[in-house]
Amino acid sequence: MSESVSPAGGHGDATTNHETIRRWAEQRNANPARASANGDGALRFSFPEMDRFTVVPWREFFATFEREGLAFVYQPEEDPGVDSSRFYKFVDRATV
Incomplete structure (x- = not known):
């Protein structure tokens, strides 16, 4: 799946493709992460700084990503005038 959605009034892309998600994170030196100290919170990316x-x-x-039926929404780099380098969110697949 890779389709366009409109996150927060802008234009974005949504995908469930693991390689696209991994490539996006690696290009930003981000690591896959969870929001809680015990590793069971919401999916996030951890940036070095x-x-x-x-x-x-x-x-x-990705096991959690699939189990929870998520899609990855991100701002495409080609949008002029938008600081999109780190915009992302995880949403329910049914909403995109």
Whole structure:
């Protein structure tokens, strides 16, 4: 799946493709993570200068991604005038 959606009044892309998601994160030096210290919170990305989430292996990250039926929404880089380099969110697949 890779389709366009309108996040927060802008234009964005949504995908469930693991390689697209991994490539997006790696281009930004981000690691797959969970929002809680015990590693069972919401999926997030941990950026080096804001390392406040619990880093998890990609396998665990994507297992949770699939189990929870999520899609990854991000701002395409080609949108002029938009600081989109780190915009992302995880949403229910049924909404995109």
